[in-house]
Amino acid sequence: MKSMLEALYYGxxxxxxxxxxxxxxxxxxxxxxxxxxxxxxxxxxxxxxxxLEAMLELRSQSESMHATSTFINGFQLGALMMIEIYAAKEELLNGLG
Structure with a gap:
């Protein structure tokens, strides 16, 4: 079974x-x-x-660009949250010892 990173790399x-x-x-x-x-x-x-079809295609391309930016932003926010959670875990564990 491939890792997520391998699957991402291979498209x-x-x-x-x-x-x-x-x-x-x-x-x-x-x-x-x-x-x-x-x-x-x-x-x-x-x-x-x-x-009309050409205008709708331009609209579709614009919406696709917006969806891409939204996906990237959401992914980045999620990754930052994971970093914060991991840092909090380390602080909690260090406080127990």
Whole structure:
């Protein structure tokens, strides 16, 4: 069994690919977005619809960058908490001796 660090090194840990929201509204919202896209595809010219898709792709890229920054920040905060917890453990153990 590989360690977490080995799996990370070999690119086997990809949280963004494995996260599926568990909120029961997620699938309903996704369905509604798909339906809306279909409606706009019928209403708009091919050029206008392509522009809409390009704008939505830019929005998706922006949201992905934000999600990445949020993940990194959360991970860093968690690591700092672990450092603080470890330091407190050492202080507690030293106080017992």
């Amino acid at each position: 086997e840990i990809r949280p963004e690919e494995n996260i599926v929201p568990t909120n029961p509204e997620y699938r309903e919202i996704s369905r509604r977005v798909s339906e809306a896209m279909g409606m706009w595809k019928e209403k708009l010219s091919n050029d206008d619809f392509n522009q």
